[in-house]
Amino acid sequence: MAKIAFIGLGNMGGPMAANLVKGQHQVVAFDLSADAVKGAVEKGAKQAASAAEAVKGAEVVVTMLPAGKHVRGVYENDVLPNIGKGTLLIDCSTIDVDSARHVAALAAKAGFDMVDAPVSGGVGGATAGTLTFMVGGPDSSFAKARPILEKMGKNIVHTGASGAGQAVKICNNMMLAISMLGVAEAFMLGKRLGLDFQKLFDVTSTSSGQSWALTTYCPVPGPVPTSPANRDYAPGFTAAMMLKDLMLAQQAANAAGASTPLGAEAAQLFNMFVNSGNGAKDFSGIIKMLDGQ
Secondary structure (H helix, E strand, O other): OOEEEEEOOOOOHHHHHHHHHHOOOEEEEEOOOHHHHHHHHHOOOEEOOOHHHHHOOOOEEEEOOOOHHHHHHHHHHHHOOOOOOOOEEEEOOOOOHHHHHHHHHHHHHOOOEEEEOOEEOHHHHHHHOOEEEEEEOOHHHHHHHHHHHOOOEEEEEEEEOOOHHHHHHHHHHHHHHHHHHHHHHHHHHHHHOOOOHHHHHHHHOOOOOOOHHHHOOOOOOOOOOOOHHHHOOOOOOEHHHHHHHHHHHHHHHHHHOOOOHHHHHHHHHHHHHHHHHHOOOEHHHHHHHHOOO
16 A cells, blocks of 8 residues: 555546545545545545645655646645655646656656656546556656556556657547547538438448547437437536647647648637537537537
8 A cells, every 4th residue: 555645636636536545545635626625535535735745755646737837836846845755756637748758857857756647538437447548757667657557547558758648648639539520520411411320320330430439439319328429418528628638739749840730620620619618518519519509
């Protein structure tokens, strides 16, 4: 059993921390939201008054924060000045690659093992403990982090050096957004051509149009009972979070000189969807915008 400080208890971080408690770890939790902390305490975590307090005496620090500026601030001001020798650092936030590498370099300079380990799998995966972790960092740091990550996820993949986890995450989510838009457009075309959604699904899900966005997350009600389309697009994975990842992908593409015209178009479409007041909806709900609603 390890003493783990968990900072950031939102839709993803809360259930992830709960799974660490289930894994017999001692979790000390902090979030700026009192309600989020209360939820973690109800699941068995101990409350800390601040991020700095949470990490004191911790053997492992796990962070799940909104953006690179938050990760930089927490590690520079709260984590690194207050942890003891041998503490393992795991950042599960989805942030820009430069911020991930910056914080990893600070940790390495101070003598700490650190990995960036963004996740895929949404709130359902976080709750069920079936997340996929894309992990960047040295081999030795990955080996130390793996047993902790296995309490929260099912697939733990070492993607390369520091920052590689973030790079894989934004590539993956750019592909997902583009795929979802393709599925949504096809179903809305099918609607106007008088097709039955179930029959269209039966054909495309077993032929060359098949994709995860179709077979697991079909954006129309009916064919996949567990998809958010059957819950009025309750997330899941919010449109606001998808837009965030698409913007990170565009930022990385511009910095690397990569051509991503479909990724850029996806970012524009999700920006329109989110700015129309749909940021809290599941990202698959963009089909309603494409349908003219």
